[in-house]
Amino acid sequence: MKDSKKTYWKGLEELAQDESFKKYAQKEFPEYLPVNLQKGGFDEDEGSSSRRDFLKLMGFGVAAASLAACEAPVRKAIPYLNKPVDVDPGLANYYASTYVNGGDYCSVVVKTREGRPIKIEGNTLSPITRGGVSAQVEASVLSLYDDARLKKPFLNGKASSWEEVDKDIRGKLRSISTSGDKICLVSNTILSPTTKAVIADFQAKFPNTEHVIYDTYSAEGLKSAHQNLFGQAVVPSLDFSKAEVIVSFAADFLGTWISPIEFTKQYSQTRKLNNGKKTMSRHYHFEANLSLTGANADYRSMVKPSQEGLAVAALYNAIAKKAGAPGYNTAKVDVKFIEKAADELWAKRGRSLVVGGSNDPAVQTVIAKINDLLGNYGKTIDIETPVNFRQGSDRQMAGFINDLKGGRIGAVIFLNANPVYNHPQGSEIASGLEKIKLKVSTTDRMDETATLCDVVAPDNHYLESWNDAEPKPGHYSLAQPVIRPLFNTRQVQETLLSWAGSPQTYFDYLQDNWKTNFYQGDDTGLGFQTFWDKLLHDGVYEHEKAAIDEVSEDGVEEAFEGNSDLSGAFAAIGKNYKADNGGYELVLYQKVGLGDGSQANNPWLQEMPDPVSKATWDNYFTMSQADAEAIGVTMTPEGDTSYASLTAGGQTVKAPVLIQPGQTRGTIGLALGYGRSKAGKVADNVGANAYPLASMKDGVANYSVHSDVSIAVDAEKAKIARTQTHQTIMGRSIIQESTLPAYKKDPAAGRVYPKIATSEGFKAPGAISLWKGHEYNNHHWGLIVDMNSCTGCSACTVSCQAENNVPVVGKQEVLNRREMHWIRIDRYYTSNEPEEGLGKINKLRAMEDASDNPEVVFQPMMCQHCNNAPCETVCPVAATTHSSEGINQMTYNRCIGTRYCANNCPYKVRRFNWFKYHDNDQFADANTSMNSNLGKMVLNPDVTVRSRGVMEKCSLCVQRIQAGKLEARKENRRPVDGEITTACASACPADALLFGDMNDPNSRISKALKIKEKDKTHVEVGEPRAYHVLEELNVNPNVFYLTKIRNKDLGSEEA
């Protein structure tokens, strides 16, 4: 076609190529805004708003206004105007401090994030606790954020101010003082020398002041014994690490007795085995309740409290015979292993230790004498370095109560003590208080005692306070505040100083005291400040010149004359103990979790399963199967049982019955620390208060009742929430155990090597794998669990809970078997050997019942981080996957909650968020750390708070691993072995958990496992004790267990 040159123009404008035409020629549509917002932008007539525009604007305006009126979440993120030097968002700071609760002591390191303390770790610099912690210490950080804490001082039941309170009290104290009436300061043991100085100042100001000290679990008997024998009313230092034979008469030294963290550290050293060390301590235990310590014993004998004195006497006589010391005639009592224990104690003279939990001075005297005969003083017992953990005097307290009842006291100041609740004569104290003119409490909450007081001057939490402590003479420990007081509270020391008229702050006072009494100058010439800084940095300090002061000034009356004549003690034993007491006997004990109940409002402790019974949220009568049957109680494995009413000494207490294997027949156990009525919403009305059942006998507290105990079953049914309802191992090789003699012959004793039948004969499970394995080029994390060291104390459980924001679910949900703990401690009892000739089914059935006095084994169980993980394959959305460092990781955001992974987990360690546990009224009373603004301060910001419908489980503390790796990278180095560890391993006072990098041949874990070679599918381990739980499945975990070795004689079947 020929090109047409014709053009058509649309109008004259185009032809003329007007400027105005050219301007708009390319724009088909005119630029035109229907709404003219800018005045003068357009022509006047075009720009004027039409009615429609008006309506549009109106509509928009109304919509915008109503949107703006909706409450949008206001999230304030205000940067520091002046940033504190050490506070960097996202980075944790650690401060050394000291946990002190009455006489319980632990040197700690507090982790703070953005100024909030969120986690307690042990302080490895402390020569006493050596980095160990207990569940109570771990949980104490949550007590800081307890809603039940008082937020201001109270005067005559009304909220007040410190000025008013101080004015009121100063005036009253002055008038009481001048009138000559007695002022009593009532406290539990005070470890702080500076606090004692404050009290001394107070006494100087008000000379008629008496300082009454009592312990919630008295050790008066022990002190009396040492007074009798050595003239020093002290609790000596013990060293279990040097003891090759340990005999304990109901002293729960690993759980609750005197200094359990320290003792666990020492004890566990004697239980470790490896190539170099093939010796273990042998531990005999004689007790009525099955305690945590008894559960760890090699030989445990069941003794009624009414026989205990006689059993101790029998041991004394056996030892005395060997030592050539005079024997004493006592009633014969049939207690297993006394003779055997005596023989071995004698063989290991000076390397043995006999301890007793009894508060009877006579029994303790005989025990002390046994130790004396064995030459243990100066070796395993150090009376020169007594411990200050139990300074209370029952007699002094009894005197106080008498005065109280007689109205001979003008003013009482309870220094954080709560005797109305935790003293056996609490109700007498309560009624006696009515007659007192001035009643003051410094407790942190409106507790049972404080509610009866006129003035409550709340103390700070220990994490908000300055303080020091002297656990043993010469050993000091500093406490520094890691957060400003959350509420309008004041340190008790400062309160006392103020009432005594001193304007000094306690911090100045403390520093002054240290300057004058402890600072000895130094060669460096850097001065006190450097000394002080180092003190705070280390948290602990050892003083060269150990001075024993004020330990024997309590005026303990001497019950027996003479230092070596035990006839008085034996006469008392003969009188008070019987070989064949017919009736029921009651034994009051403390639980590892709740202790004396002072931290009862702490849900972590309430939900921590009792290490032995595995029960949560309750105390209960522990009874043997036979006794329970006798009173008509049956208990299902699921915890359905009956209430029973127990009457002793005129007091009746109602609690559920729990059938406890290992409970001595004829005895009933009941835990103290429960039944709080004014502790807060978590603890109130949980369990029954057992303190009234304790009695005062010859001036000392007595925690067992031998006679006139009656128990009757109630019609009312009860449910005990236990985290483990099946008690025996059913003959499975999940627990692999042996005895020491067998181990000495063959370090692989007790090991089970599963083999799988193939066409080419039997092969190890790993040899026929379908799995391709994983390449670990950087790290390969692993964990060892030494079942020989683990005492079951459960510090790891609470430590993990704090570290990983693990929710508390409350009693009902534990009953529903939905507790959330990432690390649990499985506790198995042995069952009786099934009779010969039983069929398979009957045999299995017989294995379900625990023996009357079972052996116990503890197996910490957490995610095994399988290399061939069954959970990983079944997740439809790949929410759980394997990391390049051997960790089985959960991606919460991806999880849709099918629970298939949990079903397919052979170890059953996965935990599902059945409900929304945070910000949910249903859980507000139990899960306090996720349901109030105050409680939420304890959450670890590095760990997601899981939403409902999501699966969770142990992550091997991946956030700590990441933090450690980052730290190393910042310094351009590899992470050092031991620098990164999990929360459970760092908490363990027995060093039963060892975390590390298996790719590093020099790491402790590689050495402990004696890793021979590693490839993609396999870690060849040379340590004969190391095994995988359920090796036959070839899930190939990164967690190894070391066999349990009991120090028993070969062929001894008896427990």
Place this chain on the structure above:
Amino acid sequence: MSVTASVRKPLITGGKTAHDVTEDICRQVEGKPSKLWFTAMAISLGALAVGGYALIMTLWHGIGMWGLNKTVGWAWDITNFVWWVGIGHAGTLISAILLLFRQKWRMSINRAAEAMTIFAVICAAQFPLVHMGRLWLGFYWALPLPNTFGSLWVNFNSPLLWDVFAISTYFSVSLVFWYIGLIPDFATIRDRAQNKISKAIYGALSFGWDGAAKTWMRYESVALILAGLATPLVLSVHTIVSFDFATSVIPGWHTTIFPPYFVAGAIFSGFAMVQTLLLVTRKVYKLEHYITINHIELMNIIIMVTGSIVGIAYITEFVIAFYSGVEYEEYAFINRMTGPYWWAYWSMMTCNVISPQLFWVKKIRTNLAATFILSIVVNIGMWFERFVIIVTSLHRDYIPSSWAMFTPTFYDIGVYLFTFGLFFTAFFLFAKFFPVINLAEVKSILKSDSLKSKKEETINEMQEVQDLENN
């Protein structure tokens, strides 16, 4: 169209003509619903409402409303899921496999059976959805959809994902198959419709069916193709459902016998459910001439055979557990029989293994009441089978410390009730508004016997003879 042996008995009795068939079936669709129907519907809706409450509470508060725990992560949810899926097998089996095998007797029952399949699969599908902790994410994260998260895919290793594919495929194929079959019948109803509304609705539903020979030809080839597609699905769906268990490591789940055993069990329960529903429909809609005693007997024979297969599977499982020498496996099976859930195991054994053996007796398998009762017993047994597999395997697996019991709550039961409500509501709507028997196909077998030239009297005579034989 067909060659039949001279001894073959008529499939449809009562001398029905093609017009009779149309009348008999369409009467239900065109007439006013009866009081009985309204009552039944009210009960179903009641169940739906109560169950709906339980369902909403579960969705609102969380899976914790159920009785599950750390050890038993699945119980009623997956039990019900597998149970409903199993029931959903009969329809497709009848219409697909029996079509391929040219079993013409299936034509009277396939429509209702397929409807039942569809509704059962819908009910089944509720559970994998509802059982998820985070349904609001799960229902699309479980699908391999392109997304903005980068290369974030589903885990193709997971049997749960296979389930997603298996169930959705099965559901779509069954639905299409069923609907295609309905089209000519909808056209019949459309052509007979008296008022505009039903004419419009059935007109729309019948996709402009014109009844031309070409249309019929296409119809038949589509039916055949879909039957071919559906046949492997009948076998695959429950095989894949069984993989949820078979590929795991849990003793009692980790079993290679599961696929055939599950398929047999599914057919077993599916036929039982067909019996339950059809016996009622037959009675209420007076369809005795279409669904004859012969049909019922044939289905009972299938129940008996599959029940025996299931029984053999149970025993095999048990023997293998012993033979394996694996202590966990042995314990799992001893625990099933003698442990705390012994009653579930023995209910299962009684209902599934012993009760269908009664069908060896001809009197029982041709007795309507006995068939009805046994069909319900079988489905109770099959529910227990899944409960036994899921709960008793999980509640005591490897680590004794974690052993636990499962107790259902109101909400477990409620969600199950919800699916019952859903199922029966759907089924009653179907029974009222859709032709319950395939008109077109049944008309093709009216004269399929060798007596077609004889008179009606003779036919009646034959009927009497047959009745005599039956008794």
